[in-house]
Amino acid sequence: MTSMQRDTRTAILDAAQELIQTHGANGMSYQSISRVVKIRKASIHYHFPSKDKLIEEVIRRYSREFLGLVDGILVSSDSAPGKLRRYIGLFETTLRNGAGRRVCLCGMLGAELASLGNPAVSLLRRFYRDNAKRLARILEDGRKTRTLSFDGDPETMGELIFSFLEGAMPVARADGGVKGFGRMTGQLLRNLGL
């Protein structure tokens, strides 16, 4: 292991992630990665033996980082509405930083579910559940403190809001952009009593 390995490995993961978020798993190839990272496509196999393994690593890293940010929001001293706003902000940031061309990694891969291996599908399912569960905690907290209002159980409401956010990203990318996304999330918050 030379001093460059970690950096090359990270650079490959970065390139793969961005390519998946913009073009999908089928639009991400060893060739396209080699154009971004200054390395020959055959060399990528040294770091990631197969494309399936590479995709799994990208999902794992993305899930870890994203849920880490979410947990940071959960343990903060913000009000429930504040936490919800910050949670939605994570999705908006993805759209904004990608110049309106990047969507959630796991939302994109959800569309390509049939092309993925079983390990990747399991990782996606876990990402969905973990997000819905954390949203449910915020919602339950908000209802208790009477700062958020909605009907039905918080778990299902968490699933609903998560699905909406995953759907709103590709829709906004095609029409409305970051502005359209913000309009929709604003409407959501308004209907939660904010």
Next chain:
Amino acid sequence: MTSMQRDTRTAILDAAQELIQTHGANGMSYQSISRVVKIRKASIHYHFPSKDKLIEEVIRRYSREFLGLVDGILVSSDSAPGKLRRYIGLFETTLRNGAGRRVCLCGMLGAELASLGNPAVSLLRRFYRDNAKRLARILEDGRKTRTLSFDGDPETMGELIFSFLEGAMPVARADGGVKGFGRMTGQLLRNLGL
């Protein structure tokens, strides 16, 4: 034009649509179509000169048929909540008929936006707007008749609900299935005062 042309053309469109809804545009190939329709892959080019044109035709037909069903709901004598339930039912039927593996054609293609030609992207954008607009009409009607309750303008609410439905299909396909989809849409209706 022999007597078979229309049927072959339709069979190709049917196969292409189903393949896109399950595997995406990148997972739909002339080869995979030829496996379903009993025809050689080169022969497909007689009916659709390029893959881009084929995709455009599939979107056009899907939009026409889907919006036709929606318009049928709009002109019916159902109450606004009844219309909304039937509209949501169109999405649930897609998921159910595809054995939980098929999502909305235009939701799938929205994820693959970067791989599509400009005409296809414009058709998608129109589909999104047309759906949101029709939802807005149902919502406005429901608010006037006090059968649906929500805050903010109906247009934005229409965009929100449409994005939710497009997001809920791939999420439910990965986790929860038709049952999970129904749970989320039930929660939505509950929060609109039903």
Next chain:
DNA sequence: GTCTATAGCGCGATAGAC
């Protein structure tokens, strides 16, 4: 209208030199 044959490219993956 449908066929066979093929061009031309990009893909994932491997072998082996350095």
Next chain:
DNA sequence: GTCTATCGCGCTATAGAC
């Protein structure tokens, strides 16, 4: 760790026979 070279496959698309 990265390279060159190559294999075998699937892809879109075209030419030309029938």
